[in-house]
Amino acid sequence: MASQQTGEAYEQQNVHEVYQEIAQHFSATRYKPWPIVERFLTSLAPGAVGLDVGCGNGKNLMVNRDVFIVASDRSENLARIAMQHQPHSTVVADILDLPHRDATFDFAISIAVVHHLSTPARRVQAVAEILRTVKHGSETQEGGKILIYAWALEQKNSRRGWDKGDEQDRMVPWVRKGDQPQTFHRYYHLYAEGELERDIGNAGGRVLESGYEKDNWWAIATPKTAHDV
């Protein structure tokens, strides 16, 4: 029963197992990076090294071949699809236990991932874990930058039609077409306006830029330094 489950077990059943099942079909429908993601990745210095946390099929690994990205996904089936994109690399990992050292990377992206974590504390923890891995800024050096996207509650012109004031925690159906169509349900937390920025602040980040694109809230942030109040 869900009432006895921890967030981890809940997500195992309602997020991870679903992506394992729908990996092939999901991947076939995800092929174009979103414009802000493309802009972020193409603005990086050649030789920059970073992470793509929750890389899915790796569609964002096609944007820039002059940087090196260690991509990861919780679904091994999706990670196997992503590993074809050169010159990058893909591993299987959990967003809350990333296998990366502190303050090492120039950048990190996590696109449409944190909305799958099922409690407020876990969503903040996920952002904190990504922030942990990027370089800290100093007076002489810019800090590493992270780009995070999450599905917006405010999307009244979308097919779903949700808007401000609606329920934020939802099971969203995925219909796998074929001879025997099958429907899977994934858990999502829909982010209300300002919520992503608030989570980033609570996770120890400073928001540099943020906005709304195609039914999603996005933010670019860097770890807070001693100078930030």
Next chain:
Amino acid sequence: MKVITANFVTCAVKECKTSPASFPLHFNDAELEQQELDFQPEFIRNVLPRIDWEALRTISNELGFPTLPDSKPEGEALDNEQTLKDLHRLLLETHVTEGKLTCGNCGHSYMIKEGIANFLLPSHLGEEYHLFLNNIIPHALFTQIASQIDTPGLGTGF
């Protein structure tokens, strides 16, 4: 898993991050494969400053390659195309297809299967257990939120 990747991963266990013994992870029973990739000298030149050379030397030894020079090639050494080609071959074209990566701090091993390393932790080593031990997230909160999102009727009406 490309050899370069070993330079950018460590143990997934929180407590190991602060221990120097956790990096680099150590290869055991590694099976290697060469996979050709276009040689981009600029890429190697640009990425090299981010490479932890000591870690790369350790990894390279463990995989049975000839010992790398004591110090990282810099300056004029990077004009030598053969040096860049050798690094390209080691970092990007050499893959570990099967084997284990073991943490020198906690001893936990991560499996590499068909070229992918799996860093998922057994539950007694993961975040959930960590938060529980430190009482950061009381169990009651999980229970409360889990029950909210499991209310009847959720998932209908789409």
